[in-house]
Amino acid sequence: MAPSQVEAAAQQLLAGLPQRLDQVFRPWARSAPKQPALIGDGKVWTYGALAGIVDDVAAELSKHGVRPGDRVMVVSENSPALAALILAISALDAWSVSVNPRLSEREIDQIRGHCGARVLYYTVEVSELAAAHARRHEAHEVEMGPLGTLAVSPLNEATEPEPVAQDSAQQVAALLYTSGTTGNPKGVMLSHRNILFNASVSRLLRKPTPEDIIYGVLPMSHIVGFSIILAGTLIGGSAVHLVPKYDPAAFVGAVRDHGISLLFGVPTTYQRLLEYKATAGLNALPRGRLRGLYVAGAPLDPTLKAMVEQEFGLPLLNGYGITECAPGISGVRAEAPRSDTSVGTVIPGIEVRLVGRDGAAVAEGTVGELHVRGPNVMRGYYRAPEATAAAIDKEGWFNTGDLARFEGETLFIAGRTKELIIRSGFNVYPAEVEAVLNAHPAVMQSAAVGRAVQANEEVVAYVQLLAGAQATVDDLMAHAARQLTAYKRPSEIVILEALPTSSAGKILKHRLSA
Template identity: 45%
Template structure:
């Protein structure tokens, strides 16, 4: 394998992306996979996240920055709106180190207040307005925020939460109507640091797919890395138009989409609530050149287009990417065939994103190669380094690693590993060319009769049966063992037979991996980011077993 270019001269192009270095380490692994140097990218960053918008406002003030519904604003208008949002926060007694919650659906107001809070060296904590009152109250109490901003002009859900909080309304010619909760004068600011890699910019609440929400602290450097890396890797230009369907309360929506477009001076269309018909209309109107989302989003688009007899081809669209959850090969082929484009993939998590990305199409089920500054170890259960192609737990570190879980030392210790690494909790393998493949999660593994069953493998097999739209596999505890349970959502107008699914599983899976039960369901539970909520399915199984 060729060695990567010198760290000082690292170039962001497809050639260098394939040059993955393997070098010796003393403990605990012999192999570390890294993507080369990130020094040039890090040096090109401003000291704070808002500096990215200031750059564009100075260089190209009249270029379109954001589209939301019928409103379009330029970078100059966005920069000025952030200034007014900053003043509202100052008037609410927000000081450096405070936390500011922004209860929102994707909107210009949400962007303005996220950046305004970080410009004050406060921590912006965007929260999806479609969360329940109980969930939002829990996040507010936990964060100890100075105030809460509700984007009431763009979200009826945010307006409902604002009314409950007795928030005061304000109106702005650019970002529209917002409401601010009464100031909490007992809020205590956290320490502030001048370095972009030390100062918290964003506090995201993430449960991933495994448990209770945690407050993840992301630095200014971390958020800028998400955007800068993507912009250079995938050659984003000012002419690109991003269709942002991921919530700004998620790293895909905030980092991989919004910050990427801003880094390159492109345009972002903010989509408050995803609808397949609106997506297809935007596609046909040539309003999309770049889109990224979880695979289930694209499955819904294809289902709608097929049922409506509509094409998904567009002269303007040039890049489709997925992230956030595994992509099975059947759906990958369907997406590529429908859009006429090869699909890009990536792997990351709220705590560190990206870990791997592809500059273009990926190989099979791989999710890209390590990015500049990212180091990966694949660790076996016995603590030794996994061989090339052998699955193991994925450990990572890099310049975009989270600063830690807020007020949760136990969680920090749980993921911390030697030499600055953290465990992702995912199982994966790396091939000879540096491509990472995901096998499953350590906590999702189903142990059946002493054998490990990875749900993603079973899901990939069942999804190949005609008439299957989505599959979710979970474990069900029985006396001293676990059973494999598969939930299958049919495509519209199709109803695969359980016997057909069982026969396919028998042909393509060894005995211990085959589902004990296959359950057909009209609709799998999907969260606001498009991920299948397996916790709901497990709860359903647990409830059924008690009856």
């Protein structure tokens, strides 16, 4: 597509969008106030009710000391309360920092310290894990109307608010954290325009209607749950059925009894669904009102794709994105399903290019590093100007770090430039796993690599102990479990007498992977 056509498509998608995320559902609150918007935790909030709830919660947050430009951290599983808090934080021109309570104490404390959170909210009625973090942080419980009982941390008097911009492309709506290659968390600054542009793309491609009910199982503390499921649902006037964690049996019940019509998942979402069918002795899974199955976040196994499509009689539509692009980059269209595992065509309104090691564009059909430019690209990494400059060049091109190729207009992801491991749709950086293992007093050095398993990847760690140390695999597993959230923990730890190294002392991970 020519640059002028890309720009025209972007402007069409941006036309009429509000300046702030909390305004995304307001037209439906006026035109269809009785239409369900958020379902979950025993609650059904209509669009009309949601407008009042968000306004009331925003007023309450102001009383708690939240100012424009503050970072407000919410430790919560998926729930209507989390959604309302995200929208209310936006209404105050503050930044939401949604965090999964399944992260370890170390990880949550790292994020809290890095973002300089003004205040933290914990949905203690939704998650015992959130309640445990609240107790650790000496939070006190408060009643917040339809949200129920929440815990609120002491106010951080020392933190300073960030400047507020009226331009939606400049004002940050959300700070979503991903682990960096050094093992330290990176805060991805996503503007209101980033998120609303992706919501607009989702509406264009998936054509949601007020009759649709989306199964919201992907966490809103991660980009697909935040941008595509929450914002993308509300912009289309549909309802999102929010669940705190994935249970295949519960999903089957929701399809059968609650009219679920769209599912967004990672490959393991579908793998576990087929496993449930087998263990439960079901002849077939109910199809109900299902009309759309979407998958992203990890390489898609062709056998799994074929089995899911046969089971439901629907195409499994593969997509590709990254947190820094909020997340959309490409996707297979419902009107043009594919039998292969490509990630479809590039979404309208953005530019992509493939670059070789020499920095020049690669020939057609050749694998290159994928760069992206457009309204979806993040503002940058919070408090990390060097990392931002390394990721986004002066012309606005973001380097995804992924290797890809085109067949005509169809995009295929060939691999990852970095050593990123994608487990159940979540990014795992080996350096973070290695930093934790290396902190054990018996460990000399370690190396973490990814290993392909059915429709997924798992983490395998190789460890070299200090001379004379007596630590066992069980000791190291227990150490990792205390420091890492579940999806980052090694599935296997192998103790070696010595790790393979080059003459310069660099660990040769390709030998371990082999």
